[in-house]
Amino acid sequence: MFGVVTHSRLRSPLFFPQMLRATRAVRDDLREARGLIHAANAIGGPTEFFTLTTWIDRDAMYAFMRSGAHERVMWRWPEWLSAFWLCRLEPTARESGTWRGTRMARLADTGGRPHPAFTAPEFASRDPRPRDLARFELALTTTVIVPTRLLGWPAALALARSTSGRATGHAGPLLRARGVGLDGELVDVALWRDRPGTGPSRARVARTRDGGARTWTMEWRPVDEFGTWDGLRVRRLMAQTAAR
Numbered sequence: 001m002f003g004v005v006t007h008s009r010l011r012s013p014l015f016f017p018q019m020l021r022a023t024r025a026v027r028d029d030l031r032e033a034r035g036l037i038h039a040a041n042a043i044g045g046p047t048e049f050f051t052l053t054t055w056i057d058r059d060a061m062y063a064f065m066r067s068g069a070h071e072r073v074m075w076r077w078p079e080w081l082s083a084f085w086l087c088r089l090e091p092t093a094r095e096s097g098t099w100r101g102t103r104m105a106r107l108a109d110t111g112g113r114p115h116p117a118f119t120a121p122e123f124a125s126r127d128p129r130p131r132d133l134a135r136f137e138l139a140l141t142t143t144v145i146v147p148t149r150l151l152g153w154p155a156a157l158a159l160a161r162s163t164s165g166r167a168t169g170h171a172g173p174l175l176r177a178r179g180v181g182l183d184g185e186l187v188d189v190a191l192w193r194d195r196p197g198t199g200p201s202r203a204r205v206a207r208t209r210d211g212g213a214r215t216w217t218m219e220w221r222p223v224d225e226f227g228t229w230d231g232l233r234v235r236r237l238m239a240q241t242a243a244r
Contacts, residue, residue, distance in 0.1 A: 003089035010047040025069035035060020042187040044179035085229035089220035097216035131224040139195040143188040
């Protein structure tokens with residue numbers, strides 16, 4: 001089992017209707033995708049879309065990418081987007097709650113072949129592992145908050161604000177996306193410079209009881225990245241920080 005996070009930034013809010021239609025089409029195809037565990041397609045603002053998908057094996061993910069709405073939309077993204085970032089994640093045992101009734105950590109060692117490490121040809125880059133993030137002590141947390149009833153939205157929004165406050169009170173995440181999923185979930189994705197930074201955020205969610213909202217949070221180990229998050233390439237930032 002592994003996870004994938006993507007972050008997209010539109011060139012202009014004028015592309016929002018097209019991106020929303022495309023995201024809905026991809027979401028509909030995901031519901032039928034073989035090997036998918038769960039997926040969240042979220043909107044963070046008028047120019048921000050991000051996704052979290054969890055898969056049993058890499059072959060199922062590749063099959064989905066090469067078919068249906070996802071394949072059709074990929075040809076339009078250079079026209080719509082100013083930045084696109086993708087990160088593959090390995091699960092850890094640091095998990096609280098369940099996502100749609102599933103405890104992800106229990107699936108960590110089941111099913112499918114592991115995704116191979118990316119190795120670029122020698123002529124392509126002086127960096128022998130140009131996409132690799134595993135060499136850094138990074139951590140990525142995903143949090144999903146689901147109102148259990150209509151009156152649960154105030155509790156869910158309060159929890160989301162509280163969790164964000166606890167997180168940024170530490171060293172703060174390198175990157176963060178927060179938004180509303182197409183399936184009515186509040187979704188938070190945060191990439192941390194070091195693993196201790198995730199503690200306050202995860203602890204806050206772990207102490208939560210059902211007060212009108214269900215919560216799930218998990219820490220992942222980033223493995224590799226593709227593209228940029230609003231122009232930022234994480235591996236380059238971390239390498240520059242280490243050099244200093």
